Amino acid sequence: MAFNSLREFAELLEARGELVRITAPVSADLEITEIVDRVSKGPAERNKALLFENVTGYEMPVLINMFGNAQRMAWSLGVDKLEDLHQNLESLIDLRPPIGLRETLGRGAGLAQALRSAGLKPRKVPHPPAQAIIETETPTLDHIPILTCWPGDGGPFVTLPQVITRDPVKGTRNVGMYRLQKIDSRTLLVHWQRHKGGAEHERVAKELSQPRIPAAIVLGGDPACIWSASAPLPPDIDEYWLAGWLRGRSVPFASCITQPLEIPATADIVIEGYVDPNEHLPEGPFGDHTGYYTPVERFPVFHVTAITRRRDPIYPATVVGIPPMEDYWMGKATERLFLPLVQLIAPEIVDFAMPAPGIFHNLVLVSIKKRFPGQAQKVIHALWGLALLSLAKAIVVVDDWVDVQNPMEVGWQALGNVDWSRDVTLTKGPVDQLDHASTASAFGGKIGIDATAKLPEEGYSRGWPEVVSMDPRVKARIDALWDDLGI
Numbered sequence: 001m002a003f004n005s006l007r008e009f010a011e012l013l014e015a016r017g018e019l020v021r022i023t024a025p026v027s028a029d030l031e032i033t034e035i036v037d038r039v040s041k042g043p044a045e046r047n048k049a050l051l052f053e054n055v056t057g058y059e060m061p062v063l064i065n066m067f068g069n070a071q072r073m074a075w076s077l078g079v080d081k082l083e084d085l086h087q088n089l090e091s092l093i094d095l096r097p098p099i100g101l102r103e104t105l106g107r108g109a110g111l112a113q114a115l116r117s118a119g120l121k122p123r124k125v126p127h128p129p130a131q132a133i134i135e136t137e138t139p140t141l142d143h144i145p146i147l148t149c150w151p152g153d154g155g156p157f158v159t160l161p162q163v164i165t166r167d168p169v170k171g172t173r174n175v176g177m178y179r180l181q182k183i184d185s186r187t188l189l190v191h192w193q194r195h196k197g198g199a200e201h202e203r204v205a206k207e208l209s210q211p212r213i214p215a216a217i218v219l220g221g222d223p224a225c226i227w228s229a230s231a232p233l234p235p236d237i238d239e240y241w242l243a244g245w246l247r248g249r250s251v252p253f254a255s256c257i258t259q260p261l262e263i264p265a266t267a268d269i270v271i272e273g274y275v276d277p278n279e280h281l282p283e284g285p286f287g288d289h290t291g292y293y294t295p296v297e298r299f300p301v302f303h304v305t306a307i308t309r310r311r312d313p314i315y316p317a318t319v320v321g322i323p324p325m326e327d328y329w330m331g332k333a334t335e336r337l338f339l340p341l342v343q344l345i346a347p348e349i350v351d352f353a354m355p356a357p358g359i360f361h362n363l364v365l366v367s368i369k370k371r372f373p374g375q376a377q378k379v380i381h382a383l384w385g386l387a388l389l390s391l392a393k394a395i396v397v398v399d400d401w402v403d404v405q406n407p408m409e410v411g412w413q414a415l416g417n418v419d420w421s422r423d424v425t426l427t428k429g430p431v432d433q434l435d436h437a438s439t440a441s442a443f444g445g446k447i448g449i450d451a452t453a454k455l456p457e458e459g460y461s462r463g464w465p466e467v468v469s470m471d472p473r474v475k476a477r478i479d480a481l482w483d484d485l486g487i
C-alpha cells in the first residue's frame with residue numbers, strides 16, 4: 001500500500017484506533033519524551049501513535065510512535081503482519097541453497113536487479129507537494145519543532161530523518177537514518193557512524209579533496225520511505241528501491257532546488273544543504289537507544305541551503321532511550337524482512353531474533369538445522385562477516401525446533417545445553433560505535449555460544465538426552481476431555 005503523505009498514514013492509524021491526537025499544549029523540550037516513554041513502556045492498549053497538535057511555540061504538529069508496535073509497523077510497510085515481509089521477499093529472490101561463493105554473490109546482485117525491475121523505476125512528478133513552500137533566501141530550522149529528548153542532551157536533535165547523499169565517485173544514492181543535532185537556525189551536525197553509508201561517502205569525498213557533499217534531509221512522506229532509511233542495505237542498493245517495492249509503487253521524485261539530488265516528492269519537509277567533510281564539531285551528549293548517554297564526539301557539519309515543505313506538514317519524530325521503545329519495532333521489521341537474505345548466506349538458519357534488551361547489536365539468537373559438527377560455529381562466523389550483523393557482540397545458536405522469538409525457550413536451551421568450557425567462541429572484532437563497554441571505540445570482544453545438541457565429533461560421547469514430551473495418544477484423549485474438565 002502506498003501512502004501519498006504522512007498525514008494519510010496518520011489518518012489510517014486514527015481510523016483503526018491506533019492514533020491519539022493530543023490537543024493540550026505540550027513542550028518539544030523534554031515533555032513529549034516523557035509522554036511517549038510512558039506510552040512505549042505502558043500497557044499494550046495505551047501504546048498508540050501520538051499526534052501532538054499543540055506544540056508550544058510551533059505551528060507544525062509532531063507525529064511520534066507511528067512504528068511503535070508490530071501492527072503499526074506492519075501497516076506502515078503495506079502488510080498486515082510483519083511475518084508477511086519475509087514471505088514477500090522470499091518470492092522475489094531465489095532461495096535454493098548456494099553451491100559456491102560466486103553463486104551466492106550472484107544472487108545478492110539478483111536481488112538488486114529484482115528490486116529495480118519490479119516496475120519501480122524512479123519517476124519525477126510535476127508540482128511536488130514537498131516543494132509547495134520554498135525558502136532559499138533565509139531558510140531557518142526554527143519553525144520545525146525539533147525535540148530535545150533527554151535532560152542531559154547537548155541540544156535539540158532531528159531523530160527520524162532520511163539523510164540522502166550520493167557516492168562522490170559512483171554516484172549511487174545512500175539514504176540513512178542518522179540523527180542530526182541542531183546547532184543554530186541553519187546548521188546541524190550529522191551523526192553518521194563510521195560503519196555507515198554516509199560516513200563512507202564522507203571518507204571518499206575527503207580522499208578526493210571534494211569540499212562539499214550535497215545532502216538532503218527528508219522528513220516525513222510515505223512511512224515506507226522513512227523506515228527504509230534505517231534498513232541496512234548493501235551500499236549499491238538504493239533504499240528508495242526497497243521503499244518502492246514495499247509500497248508496490250515507485251517512489252515519486254522531485255529535484256532539489258539548491259542541490260544536485262532528488263527527494264521523494266511526497267515528503268513533508270526537506271532540508272537541503274551540504275556536508276563539509278573537513279569541518280567537524282563536538283556532537284552530543286545524546287540519550288541513546290543503549291539506554292545511556294552517548295558522550296560528545298566530533299561529527300561533520302551540515303549547512304542548510306534551502307528548506308522546502310508541504311502546505312500542511314507534519315514533523316515526524318521518535319525518542320530512543322531505555323528499551324523497549326519505538327526503534328525496537330523498526331529493528332523487528334528489519335529482522336523479519338532480512339531473514340531470507342541471511343538465509344542466502346547461511347541456508348541452515350531457520351530463524352533469528354534480536355530481543356529488545358539486546359538493543360540489536362548486543363544479542364542475536366539463531367536457530368539452525370544442524371547436520372554436521374561445528375555447524376553452529378560456522379553460522380556464528382558467517383554472521384560476524386555479514387553487513388551490520390558483523391557488529392553483534394553475542395550470538396547464541398540453538399537447534400531448529402527452538403523458537404528464537406520466545407525468550408523463555410531460548411533461555412532454557414541456551415543455559416542448559418552449554419558446557420562453558422567447550423561451547424564458547426571468544427574473539428575480537430568491530431562493535432557498534434555506540435557500544436560503551438568495549439575498551440576501544442567500535443572495536444571489542446565478542447562471544448559465540450553453541451547451544452545446539454552436541455555430536456560425538458564435538459567431544460560429546462554421552463548420548464544427547466531426549467526432551468521431555470507427552471505421548472500423543474494421551475494428548476488426544478485430554479483434548480477430547482478438555483471442555484468437560486471445567487478448567
Ligand SMILES: Cc1cc2nc3c(=O)[nH]c(=O)nc-3n(C[C@H](O)[C@H](O)[C@H](O)COP(=O)(O)O)c2cc1C
Nearest residue numbers: 176177178179191192193196197230231232327330
Ligand atoms: C531511530 C533510529 C535512529 C538511528 N540513528 C542513527 C544515527 O544517529 N547514526 C547512525 O549511524 N545510525 C543510526 N541508526 C541506524 C541506521 O539508520 C542504520 O544502521 C542504517 O542501516 C544506516 O543506513 P546505511 O546502511 O545506508 O548507512 C538509527 C536507526 C534508527 C531506527
